[in-house]
Amino acid sequence: MEAVGIATTASTDEVCRQWHAPDSDGREPAWVLLVRAVLSSSTVVSLIALLIINNLAASADIGQPRFTNVSEQSWTGWTIKDFLSSQERANLLLLGSSLVLVPVAGADANFLKQRLDGTRHHRSFYLEAALKARTGYSVRTFNFALPGQMPSDAYLIEDFLLDGKRRPDVIVYGLGPRDFMDNLLPSPAATDPFRNLSRFGDISRMLDRVMPDWFDQFSFNLGQSFCLYGRKGELADQASQEFARCLNRLLPRPKGASQFSVFDRRRLLPGYRPEKLTKGEAYFRPTGIKEKPQFLNNVDEYRKRYRQVNWNTFMTQMQFLAELLDMARHRGSHVVIVSMPISDINRALVQEYAWNAYRRSVRVLAAFKGASYVDLEGSGQFHLSDFGDTVHLQADGGKKMLDLLADRLAGDHSVRLALKISADMGGNLQPYSSGSPGQAVSPLKPAQPAAPLACLRNQPL
């Protein structure tokens, strides 16, 4: 095809006129022209063929995203997979961003005295133990907190996953100001959780809110009506995996060479699929007093996040939170909103009016929608030494947070009621029995890890 251009570079008036000479006398009826066009134009025929292939792919369900074939290569993917493959229903589910994920997993690493792979550890053993110590009941938890999770993401989790057999009795949702005012996020649809989750259900009713940009909406609608485009993520992944499989067979990794780790890859290609997470890449490690991690000053990052409050984003996320509370109540899950602690340094970055708007809105919403509200931010219990950076609690801070949370949950009538109702209806809530092996864990006396974690120890970590 390059030759076509090469052969026709000369362009004088004469060539122009030749080139532009009409190819019909213009007297044929329109339908003849149309038929001629269809039969003679490779473009028209190609487009028709593409539509046929698309329809065949759609009817054969090729590349159709399903929860059963969710790609694991991200925090969201691993968590969904783990949630759906879990044999036991979790009656207490944790939602939130890394503000919740980091301290909860960190506290568990210390509690269990072993490093935990972030791709596979999705429970809070410490919280289970703390609740058992306070109430005498065994509670099964699932930690669905994801890095960068916004209320819009939490809403999709609730909408698509927390129904029927998998409905938790209690949802504990940890919130921070970033969840409502992140300037670094162009739209709610830009998070990894949203991108992953939105493929599994219908989000067209919320399109205006999650994709304010006209072209994003166009792209979404194009994907809805043209399945090859709509499922391109899955299809491209499958094709890449097949290609990789063939290549690995053809060109196996040479023996005796030093291995390139995922950390090497991240250093070499920082922009390459930042959401990607593989097994063994993210560990939560137990930390003693001696090896307490260094404080990371991430003020600059949060200064950018909070720089100018986008009220559209704020209102959209509040709306999603309200809808999540409605849906959870409708489905019979009790929600506990937790105002997560952040350091004073981080707090000072949020403008006063924005801070007040965030605090008041969340509190009013919780009260209005019948959710419990736990104000850890205003508890005055957290100091800079509890934080690993300006927002994330480190493991000891996480333990303190979970203890306070367990106190409040144990004392919350609505929570107790929700958990009890589950027990009466045949859930897995069991009366406390100190003698049952693997169950009798107390925060004061860490025990052996429970069954799911035991298998972690047998895996190459």
Place this chain on the structure above:
Amino acid sequence: MLFNTLQYLVFLPTVFLLFWVVPHRLRVPLLLVASYVFYMSWRPIYGLLIFGLTLGNFLLVPLIARSAQVKHKKIWLGVVVAGNLITLAVFKYAYFSVHSLKEGLSLFGVNWHEPHLHIILPLGISFFVFEFIHYAVEVYRGKPLVKSFPDFALFASFFPTQIAGPIKRYQDFIPQLSVPARFKWQYLDEGMQLILMGLFKKVIIADNLALVVQAGFTHPANFSPLDLWLITYAFAFQIFFDFAGYTDIARGSALLFGYKVPINFNLPYIAANVSDFWHRWHISLSTWLRDYLFIPLGGSRCSQIFNYRNLFITMTLGGLWHGAAMHFLAWGAYQGILLILHREYTRLLERLGIASQLFKSKIYHAVSVVLTFHIVCIGWVLFRAENLTIAGQMLQKLAQAPAALLHFSAAQLACLQIRDPIIFPALVIILPVLMIAQVVVNWLNDKPFYKSPPWAVQVGVMVATMCLLTVFSPDTSPRFIYFQF
């Protein structure tokens, strides 16, 4: 607006349909409006800059034609060329000049606090300026003026070639605007084939190779000398497929309206020498440099030493045109030196009387192609590196390759260790395939089957390409490399 975005997928068919629906007299205004919409979708204010430049050139160039005396013609030509070059200098070279001045002064112990310049380079300004200078010089040489302002404005701003060329010649482009063409399916088919081919080159080949290149040129210390050669080859093909892809889309888009714009590439990596390479690489730029820089400097109709001086200046300035940085300057100078060496080498062979014999030999030709490719690749290191320090590190390591080859083992290759992204080990297969493809296409070029493939083959290739592009279209569209120039 980028060619590889959904916006363009909406924009182009819309303009295409309107173009063939409206009467002929409205087509130029329509394309003009579309071109400004295309340009201003990036940064609206720079639309005014381009309009101002266009108007200025349209009003001033006739003064060259109207001047009776050569002296006055020259003065007006100087004014027009200087005006264009000053605009380019302000936007493209101001920061570089100030920074270089500061560096220079610091060598003499002078600590000068440079003024803070926050200038955003208007997209495609280098291409606009070159087209305006071409117009002014051609009018000075006696070619006719463009009478219609919309035609002239469209010549400059025509959206398919607006951002990164090919650099058009007004004598070729303007006459096409006055032809009252009727729609032909040939326009659509040939245009679409070129657009799909261009997108394939960009999305499937160049953007994947970019991952390897990015890693290698940012962290050369992490790779062995042989890896760095692979990465350098990868960049050679990345820049070719990126720019050739852009050019194909530009030419294909223009064809949809029945317009032809010049080609830019003709299988550059099968060039048998550096001079041949520049006849095949960025053809519209190299011919511009020849016509409006090399020849005005004296060209080759002068003594040998001046001829070489002209060659060196032309290529060095050509290098600087690509970007305001020392490594581009070094790349240009390197090309200049190569061209001079090539001329000397050819003269030597001619003096020895073995030139024609050697040039006919197929083995000599094959060795020349391989050598030229490697010489060009060394130049690409200077071109791609962020600065001369990194380029130096890369070149130093590349020079260690022969020693590494003596003790070769596959375990040395970091590219074979990295399995994600899979393009790293795939290089070992893809790069030879891309090279062989150039040879095969060269062989096919004059075959009737390749020139006008059977209809079924055309459809098959188009459908396969459409499917591939649909599935592998990225969510975010990386820019074309030449947009920065």
